[in-house]
Amino acid sequence: MRPFDILDIEIYGGSHTPEIGGKLAGLPEGETFRPAAVDELMRRRKSGTYLFSTPRREEDEVVWEGCSLEGDELRVDGAITARIFNRNIRPSDYSYSRTPRPSHADYTAFVKDGSGAALSGGGRFSGRMTAPLVALGGVAEELLLRRGIRVMAYIGELAGVKGRSYLDGEVTSDEIAACHSSSLPMLSNIDKAAEAVEKAMEAHDSVGGVVECIAYGVPAGLGDALFDGLESKLSAALFAVPAVKGVEFGAGFALAGMRGSRANDPFAVKDGRVITLTNNSGGINGGISNGMPLTMRAVFRPTPSISLPQRTVDLDTLTETTIEVRGRHDATVVPRAVAAVEAAAALAILDAVLIHTERKL
Ligand SMILES: Cc1cc2nc3c(=O)[nH]c(=O)nc-3n(C[C@H](O)[C@H](O)[C@H](O)COP(=O)(O)O)c2cc1C
Numbered sequence: 001m002r003p004f005d006i007l008d009i010e011i012y013g014g015s016h017t018p019e020i021g022g023k024l025a026g027l028p029e030g031e032t033f034r035p036a037a038v039d040e041l042m043r044r045r046k047s048g049t050y051l052f053s054t055p056r057r058e059e060d061e062v063v064w065e066g067c068s069l070e071g072d073e074l075r076v077d078g079a080i081t082a083r084i085f086n087r088n089i090r091p092s093d094y095s096y097s098r099t100p101r102p103s104h105a106d107y108t109a110f111v112k113d114g115s116g117a118a119l120s121g122g123g124r125f126s127g128r129m130t131a132p133l134v135a136l137g138g139v140a141e142e143l144l145l146r147r148g149i150r151v152m153a154y155i156g157e158l159a160g161v162k163g164r165s166y167l168d169g170e171v172t173s174d175e176i177a178a179c180h181s182s183s184l185p186m187l188s189n190i191d192k193a194a195e196a197v198e199k200a201m202e203a204h205d206s207v208g209g210v211v212e213c214i215a216y217g218v219p220a221g222l223g224d225a226l227f228d229g230l231e232s233k234l235s236a237a238l239f240a241v242p243a244v245k246g247v248e249f250g251a252g253f254a255l256a257g258m259r260g261s262r263a264n265d266p267f268a269v270k271d272g273r274v275i276t277l278t279n280n281s282g283g284i285n286g287g288i289s290n291g292m293p294l295t296m297r298a299v300f301r302p303t304p305s306i307s308l309p310q311r312t313v314d315l316d317t318l319t320e321t322t323i324e325v326r327g328r329h330d331a332t333v334v335p336r337a338v339a340a341v342e343a344a345a346a347l348a349i350l351d352a353v354l355i356h357t358e359r360k361l
Pocket of ligand 1: 127128243244301306330337340
């Protein structure tokens with residue numbers, strides 16, 4: 001799988017296979033990372049850490065291959081593999097390959113893979129596949145930290161309730177770090193958002209939201225024009241996270257309603273460095289980082305699996321029917337997706353850094 005230039009990433013397994021995992025090649029050999037830091041990111045993705053996650057509990061311990069122990073850190077010896085063993089498997093719980101769940105990947109997987117597709121619990125399309133993504137993204141975050149770059153995400157909007165956003169003014173890395181230990185990783189309005197999700201749950205429904213991500217300390221000059229742009233690379237990575245249906249940078253779609261005089265980010269000099277006084281461009285001009293923090297937003301659809309009756313078709317008989325989805329599902333995927341967005345962005349940024357510094361293109 002390759003949205004990247006230097007890094008080569010492969011995620012394997014499925015929701016109810018005995019093992020899932022991720023392989024990552026292209027990391028600089030000899031670099032080290034703290035497995036405990038990766039575990040902390042995994043904890044933030046795990047069900048049970050934040051409100052409204054699926055009752056399916058998985059320990060998500062990562063077994064690393066391709067690394068050797070150096071004190072309490074792991075040294076990258078070449079291509080690395082993050083292996084995760086599924087313990088809480090219940091394949092019969094939810095298999096919808098004959099009567100596809102509206103807006104899940106059941107129908108498109110049937111079209112692509114045929115009727116024998118192993119789609120139990122969403123198969124390779126399941127949100128569970130973000131576990132290995134987060135493990136590998138955690139390593140990318142560690143390598144970026146050593147280069148002075150910190151990638152952090154939080155919920156910007158949940159169930160229609162907006163929290164404080166980078167669009168409202170500067171958001172510091174300390175504020176984001178602090179919100180990660182709340183009941184929801186959101187900068188404000190947690191109670192209001194929780195209430196809105198609960199209301200949807202009482203109605204057997206689901207909700208979506210927006211995850212915002214900021215990369216601090218990104219030097220100017222990463223990326224390039226057209227298809228080699230940083231926005232292209234980051235978008236490709238963010239759209240790999242299941243349920244993401246839109247990505248924007250800086251002020252994003254709101255730019256459509258602004259005049260140039262308001263949208264443009266004026267240049268200034270601070271401490272001998274070129275900065276911009278606003279950051280509507282999200283730290284990227286012409287596909288190249290301008291030295292300001294990278295800011296981006298990813299919109300998540302409401303969880304497709306809901307227990308309300310929904311119209312579908314029986315693919316065997318090609319007749320219309322209804323389904324009520326049973327099984328263990330997140331009422332909203334947004335709180336757990338924060339770690340996945342952070343991980344995907346970190347991998348994309350690390351790839352851009354490696355192109356720039358290691359290969360010297
Ligand atoms: C962390 C996470 C958990 C998810 N959990 C569920 C779930 O419990 N039930 C469900 O129907 N979809 C869940 N999804 C979303 C589906 O995987 C996704 O909607 C589906 O694969 C179709 O892909 P698309 O929405 O990107 O088109 C989850 C996504 C993420 C990121």
